[in-house]
Amino acid sequence: MRVSELVERSxxxxxxxxxxxxxxxxxxxxxxxxxxxxxxxRHVKRLALIRALIDVVGMPVQKVKIVLALIDDPDAExxxxxxxxxxxxxxxxxxxxxxxxxxxxxxxxxxxxxxxPEYPAVPQLERALAAAESVGMPMSDERLEVYGRxxxxxxxxxxxxxPSDGTASALEYSVLGTAIYEPVVAALRRLAHxxxxxxxxxxxxxxxxxxxxxxxxxxPRSAPR
Amino acid sequence: MRVSELVERSxxxxxxxxxxxxxxxxxxxxxxxxxxxxxxxRHVKRLALIRALIDVVGMPVQKVKIVLALIDDPDAExxxxxxxxxxxxxxxxxxxxxxxxxxxxxxxxxxxxxxxPEYPAVPQLERALAAAESVGMPMSDERLEVYGRxxxxxxxxxxxxxPSDGTASALEYSVLGTAIYEPVVAALRRLAHxxxxxxxxxxxxxxxxxxxxxxxxxxPRSAPR
DNA sequence: CAATTTAGGATAGTGACGCTATCTAGTCAA
DNA sequence: TTGACTAGATAGCGTCACTATCCTAAATTG
Numbered sequence: 001m002r003v004s005e006l007v008e009r010s011x012x013x014x015x016x017x018x019x020x021x022x023x024x025x026x027x028x029x030x031x032x033x034x035x036x037x038x039x040x041x042r043h044v045k046r047l048a049l050i051r052a053l054i055d056v057v058g059m060p061v062q063k064v065k066i067v068l069a070l071i072d073d074p075d076a077e078x079x080x081x082x083x084x085x086x087x088x089x090x091x092x093x094x095x096x097x098x099x100x101x102x103x104x105x106x107x108x109x110x111x112x113x114x115x116x117p118e119y120p121a122v123p124q125l126e127r128a129l130a131a132a133e134s135v136g137m138p139m140s141d142e143r144l145e146v147y148g149r150x151x152x153x154x155x156x157x158x159x160x161x162x163p164s165d166g167t168a169s170a171l172e173y174s175v176l177g178t179a180i181y182e183p184v185v186a187a188l189r190r191l192a193h194x195x196x197x198x199x200x201x202x203x204x205x206x207x208x209x210x211x212x213x214x215x216x217x218x219x220p221r222s223a224p225r
Numbered sequence: 226m227r228v229s230e231l232v233e234r235s236x237x238x239x240x241x242x243x244x245x246x247x248x249x250x251x252x253x254x255x256x257x258x259x260x261x262x263x264x265x266x267r268h269v270k271r272l273a274l275i276r277a278l279i280d281v282v283g284m285p286v287q288k289v290k291i292v293l294a295l296i297d298d299p300d301a302e303x304x305x306x307x308x309x310x311x312x313x314x315x316x317x318x319x320x321x322x323x324x325x326x327x328x329x330x331x332x333x334x335x336x337x338x339x340x341x342p343e344y345p346a347v348p349q350l351e352r353a354l355a356a357a358e359s360v361g362m363p364m365s366d367e368r369l370e371v372y373g374r375x376x377x378x379x380x381x382x383x384x385x386x387x388p389s390d391g392t393a394s395a396l397e398y399s400v401l402g403t404a405i406y407e408p409v410v411a412a413l414r415r416l417a418h419x420x421x422x423x424x425x426x427x428x429x430x431x432x433x434x435x436x437x438x439x440x441x442x443x444x445p446r447s448a449p450r
Numbered sequence: 451c452a453a454t455t456t457a458g459g460a461t462a463g464t465g466a467c468g469c470t471a472t473c474t475a476g477t478c479a480a
Numbered sequence: 481t482t483g484a485c486t487a488g489a490t491a492g493c494g495t496c497a498c499t500a501t502c503c504t505a506a507a508t509t510g
Contacts (some may be wrong), residue, residue, distance in 0.1 A: 003457065015499050018458085035457045035506045045361065052356035054497085058283065058316055061497065082422050086415045091283055091408065113420045121419065125412035131277035132405050136270065137398070139409060146382040147406075147413055150375035155417030157371040159425055173362070178418055180357050181372075182411055183316065184364060187350035188372055189410065190311045192380030193403055194346065195338045197307050200384055228486070240470045243488085260476050260486045279468085286468070 003029075006039045010047040017047070025050050025065055049176075057179050063088040067179065071172050078171055085175040087120030089182070093127060101126035103133070110141060111148040154185070228254075231264045235272040242272070250275050250290055274401075282404050288313040292404065296397050310400040312345030314407070318352060326351035328358070335366060336373040379410070 006029075007014050020026040026046055029037030046068075053064045066088045070081050087095070097118055104126040105115045116122070132139050158181070162173050232239050245251040251271055254262030271293075278284045278292065291313045295306050312320070322343055329351040330340045341347070357364050383406070387398045 013499080016497085019498060022459090031458095033457085033506060035459095035504080037458080048359040052360050056316060056353055056356040079422055082418060086419070089411075089415070091281060108416070113416065114423075116419075119416060119419050121412045121415035125409065125416060128281055128406075128408035128412050131281040132409065134273040135277050135401060135405060137401055137405055139406070140386075143382060143386065143406075147379055147410060148417075150378045151410065151414040151417040152421075153375045154372055154414060155421045157368060158418060159421040161365075161368065174418075174422070176360060176362055178415060180360060180362055181353075181364070181368075182414070183353035184350065184357065185372060185376065185410065185414065186314075186407055187346045187353050189376040189379060189407070190314070190346035190403060191333065191338065191344060191350060192373075192376040193307060193311070193383060193399075194341075194344050196377075196380045196384040197304055197399070198339075238470080239486095241468085244469060247488090256487090258477060258486090260488090261478085262487075285466095 001039050002036070003039065006043055006047075009044050012047050012051065020047070020050060023061060023065060025061065025068060053179060056183050058090050058183075059088065059179070060090070060092075063090070063092065067175060071175055076171060078174060081171055082174055082178065083118075083120055085178055089179055091124065091127075093120070093123045095120055095123040099123070103129040103139075107139070107144055107148075110144060111152075113148075226264050227261070228264065231268055231272070234269050237272050237276065245272070245275060248286060248290060250286065250293060278404060281408050283315050283408075284313065284404070285315070285317075288315070288317065292400060296400055306396055307399055307403065308343075308345055310403055314404055316349065316352075318345070318348045320345055320348040324348070328354040328364075332364070332369055332373075335369060336377075338373075 001009070003014060003017065006012075006017065010017075012020075017026065021028060026043065029039040029043065031037045049068070050064060053059045053067065054061065059067070067085055070076055070084055070088075076084075087093075095117070099117065101117055101122050104122045105117075107125065107129065108115045108122075129139055158177055159174075162170050162177070164170065226234070228239060228242065231237075231242065235242075237245075242251065246253060251268065254264040254268065256262045274293070275289060278289045279286065284292070292310055295309055295313075320342070324342065326342055326347050329347045330342075332350065332354065333340045333347075354364055383402055384399075387395050387402070389395065
């Protein structure tokens with residue numbers, strides 16, 4: 001297909017496609033002449049992926065490039081790729097292998113996980129815990145254990161759900177799964193807050209999730225905003 | 226204290242403090258003269274909060290302003306404030322009350338939660354699910370249930386942990402808790418991935434979390450990057 | 451076969467964002 | 481009185497993710 005068709009199919013503007021081509025995010029089409037190239041479904045899919053990583057996950061273009069290179073490179077080792085992918089996710093933190101991350105270490109020890117400061121998520125955790133502390137809401141051990149148990153359940157499932165066929169798809173699955181499902185988790189957590197809050201704190205008559213099997217309740221008169 | 230001291234105590238540059246004052250994020254100090262004002266601990270704490278929301282949570286300055294106004298406004302209703310706070314979190318989505326969010330609705334129905342399209346997190350969930358779908362990794366029912374159970378555990382704890390004394394602190398707690406702990410969850414999930422992946426996929430001899438009580442294992446020779 | 455459309459490549463410009471730098475003028479301690 | 485400090489106003493900067501404009505040339509259409 002021609003560029004114009006790619007524009008239509010993907011919903012991405014020509015200017016942006018040219019930009020992604022320049023930046024090396026989108027692979028060039030097969031040149032049919034000096035002034036014409038042929039694109040296919042892989043280009044459509046790649047554009048969807050680029051937009052998802054940029055718009056939904058919130059990754060900067062340069063980090064998207066890293067993740068895509070990781071997926072494309074058949075030599076990458078699955079386990080190492082996971083670490084690489086994580087370090088490309090926002091908020092980006094430049095980890096210092098020499099540095100100590102006391103809050104993260106304490107947290108991981110409490111959760112019974114190994115503390116490997118080289119994992120890119122360790123400085124991310126440290127910074128997040130430090131931020132919570134600095135605003136007067138330090139992470140309690142109790143909360144840590146609740147959260148730790150919850151993420152472990154997700155993690156176990158995520159890893160087991162990685163297809164065991166060829167490395168390529170397994171790689172793509174693990175790399176993208178970490179990134180793509182993160183906004184889903186965030187949105188679900190926010191909705192869980194709303195749901196629990198409506199049950200515990202909301203006005204009487206607010207629609208709530210019934211504790212046991214029961215009837216759907218009527219919609220609220222005004223939106224909870 | 227004077228501005229220079231506030232700069233020192235907070236670690237925020239004078240130029241940035243002036244910027245936050247201009248933007249209405251930081252409340253002005255008590256003017257002692259035409260050219261001098263007095264700041265206190267509340268200003269130090271506020272600056273820490275501003276930085277945490279901007280740097281760690283990744284909120285744009287204008288959204289930070291909304292969240293701070295929400296915290297400062299004593300008239301706000303706790304339950305409504307939760308929704309407001311959520312809508313200020315990135316990635317920002319302008320929800321259309323008229324619109325239907327089929328993926329989000331199906332997901333919530335499956336989880337047994339009420340579908341209230343007015344909740345700001347509903348369009349966020351819709352977009353996240355659509356993005357997963359568009360890159361060829363649609364959210365399976367199984368994964369949805371695992372995630373749903375996990376976030377519910379966190380949500381229940383979060384809401385119960387809100388202090389029941391004065392409205393002001395409860396408000397601050399619920400609003401900030403949603404935002405501040407989100408990066409913690411993200412980092413913990415990434416670490417859970419690493420931890421589980423190391424156990425299931427990692428090279429032999431890699432440090433792993435023992436299944437039962439056991440010895441700490443030695444650090445790896447090279448970093449998993 | 452001429453005219454129009456479309457494509458590719460290069461380069462410069464745009465608008466939002468989060469500061470940052472400079473300037474002015476007033477104040478206060480030494 | 482001199483020099484450091486301050487508030488307030490305004491303009492500028494660097495990054496980011498595009499976006500718009502040229503130019504050239506091939507391909508398509510009438």
